[in-house]
Amino acid sequence: YLESIGQSPCVPAAITPAPSNDGPRDEPPTLRGPPRRIIELCTSEDSAIGKFATKNCDVVRITEKDNLLSKRGFRKAMQATEHDNVLLVVALPCIGGCNWQRVNETKPGGAERIQEHKDLFYKLLAKATIVADAVKKRNGTMTFELGNNNQYWQCPMVQMFLDRFGLAKARLDGCVYGLADKNEVLIKKPWRLMTNNKEILARINGHVCQGGHD
DSSP: OGGGSOOOTTOOTTOOOOOOSSSOOOOOOOOSSSOEEEEEEEEOTTOHHHHHOOTTEEEEEEETTTOTTSHHHHHHHHHHTOSTTOEEEEOOOOGGGOTTHHHHTTSTTHHHHHHHHHHHHHHHHHHHHHHHHHHHHTTOEEEEEEETTOGGGGOHHHHHHHHHTTOEEEEEEGGGGTOBOTTOOBOOOEEEEEESOHHHHHHHTTBOOOOOOO
C-alpha cells in the first residue's frame, strides 16, 4: 500500500511506483482466493490502506473515535480478529517518544504533558498486544511502526512486543513513496517498520532515500 502513495525522484530502480493519484483512478483489482482482512489499530477514518485495498480485502479501522481503550472499541478490534490470516497494522500515537520532547519537557507543564502521552501509549500497547495474540492464534501476521529514531523503540514494553511476535526490522524513507509537504516538497521522514510478514519485509526493506531532491 505504501507504493500506492505516489512517485518520487529518489525511488530506487527496483521500485516501480504506482500511477499518480491525479485524475480518475481505476477500481482496485479483484484477486483470486479467499477474502483477506486488514485490521488497523489507531488509524484515521480515511487511511491509505483502506483506500488502496483490493476488492476482496476487508479493512477494519480502529480509529480515535472507536477508542481502543473503550469496551466498544476493544470489542470491535477483537471481533475483527475472528478471521484467518489477518494482517494487523499497529501504528500507535508516538508523539511522547519524539526526540523534540527533550526540548518540550523543559517548558512549563511540558514534563506532565509528555508523561500523559507516554501513559496513553503504554495503555494502547497493552490492548494491541491482546489483539495481536488473537491474530497470531489464527496464523495472522502484523506490522508495528514508529519513526526510526523514536525513543519508544528503547522501551522494554516495546521490546517485549517485538520479541513476543518475532518481528523483523525494515527500514524505509517516506520520500521514496512520495511523502511531501503542502508545497509538494519531498520529506525524507525515516521510518522503521517491524513485521513478521515475509512478503512485506522483502517488499519494502532498504527502500531508503537515494537523493535527487532537496
